[in-house]
Amino acid sequence: MTRFIERHPAWALILLIAVAVLLWLILAVWPPGLEEAIGRKRVFLNALFNGITLGSLYFLVASGFTLIFGLMRNVNLAHGSLYLFGGYIGYAISAWTGSWVLGFIIAFLGVALVGIVLQIAVFRRMEGQDLRQTMVTIGLSIVFADLMLWAFGGDFYQIQTPSWLVGPIELPLVTAVRSSGEAVYLRYPLVRLVILVAAIVIGIAMWLALNRTRVGMMVRAGVDDRDMLAATGVPIQLVFVAVFALGAGLAGIAGVVGGTFQSLSPGEDTRFLLASLVVVIVGGMGSIPGAALGAVIIGLAEQLGSVYIPTYAIVVTFLIMVLVLALRPQGLLARR
């Protein structure tokens, strides 16, 4: 942190001012002039929170993507299909048993199993051939998409939110002050906040697992130099399978989460594939903190964009990607 300030004093200052302005926008009661210029504070806060919670969902999807890419150099373009598959499993299980948590767990296990099968049966055979692996993932995504369309049709599905998460809660953030002097607080869906917390917990757990455990050490070493790691006698194929299973499983639970607070339908796979692509391009390929940063940036850009400039919202997302590629082609937090 201090090194960053020493090396880029101007950027640090700009960042500091931006954070201060953002905090003021969140905490202060907006003066009438500002409300006239850019709309109600409630709208802004809602867009902001939606952006962050959407970012947490994107993080769940993209972290698996970036983990697989970082270790195995495998651009898994079937990742969106894994997301959708997880969502459908979660829907089927929770509709059958009525238990959301069970659906969540089985989605993780089921999609992780698909990941294991893919890694052992397909990708292990073409190790080191990046382009061919990517082509295979494209073919798989087509096959998966059609199989899921076959099984579930083109309808929209929504996974039932567990009853203890239904309904809004009041946050200690003032959105406006009534003429009587009474403050109006922001009401926000509890389920989205829980998802945000869950994503943060998963992110921290992943960070700890990668940085504080022996297996994590192997994975990090593999990201840096796969061949050297294999030469030291580490059972690298086992590590590969484990990482692929974890990455796929993360996509699966992201599917359940996305199916709960959004919906599942054919085409969502592409949407989340695009999201993961942009997130890892912005954040830095192969980097978990990068995925977190990229996910929040893209989630915010999407939600704030769709509120304030509805017909050009996607352009904002895209411009962020262009800007990052122009200034830092390796991504914001990549080491190389």
Place this chain on the structure above:
Amino acid sequence: MSLVQGAHPQTSQPAKVRAALLAWPEFNKPAVWLVAVILLIMPFIANGFFLIEIFATTLILGTVALSLMFLAGYGGMVSLMQLTVAGFAAYMVAVFGMSANTNISLGWPWWLATPMALILATAFGTLGGALAVRTEGIYTIMITLAIGAAFYYFTNQNWPIFGGHTGINTIATPKFWGVDWRSDIPFYYVTLGVAAFCYFAVQYVSRAPFGLALQGVRDNPRRMAALGYNVNAHRVAAYAFAAFIAALGGVLQVWNYRQISPGSVSVGACIDILIIAVVGGITRPIGPFIGAFIFVILRTFALDLLVKLGLDGNRFRLLIGIGFLAIVFWSSDGVIGLWERWRRGAAAVDKRAGGGHGHG
């Protein structure tokens, strides 16, 4: 070859012809001439449905896939945004030309709208390429796919220019010299002419100094940079050339369907172009056209065939996906590669049969 020509500028006429034949080996094979003649007299063989739905569509998709083949085969850059460039050109034809959406279309005549669309689409493809070459190898796929997907979502949500998810309908097609160029037979010849032009342009560029330098960049960028070539400039130029070809395909496509909507530039459609190029083979310019032919035939008749076999007719994409996987698994250079291997195998068998007890 070029040295010899430089030493004897006054070569005789037959020598020139021979040199041309060496430079364009296609002209030397009877099979090529046969295909060319069949393509030329196709309107007398096939009726309107086959002419447009099969052959013209094949030529259009083949042209777009040809641009991908050029980038992937000679430049080593697998770009998934070639259909996006084509779709951009199609949208620009609709926006600048005449259509039923009068509040969007500017109503320019076709001879003004079409060059404009080509220029803008080429610029778009070049810019996208300039972005994509900032990273290398496998990242190219990711970035170009992101560009393609972003364009799809953008056309879906943008109403003022792109007409939202309904797109732009009833686009005017060129009529001049007393010919309606969108009626079946003239349109077939237009697509054939454009496809042939693109095919020979790619063939020519691949042998021109630029194309050779590009292939050098594909094989060893660091060495080419050390030799003084500007690697990135070559790559961006390749994107520009490919974008122009894709744009031509896009203009033909919008004239063919007379409408354009986000569905035509969806991610699935972008990936279809990759499938076409890979299934056909990305080592030769003829590959994409073969791939497009297989793809169009499958797309048109898979439903009937599947129903006849007692299966669900809607599983066309499953068939395509499995076919694509099979090609990627067993033949890295597509149908052309299979064909060549089969011929080589046949030749080897012949030789062995002739050689008698050579093996054992």
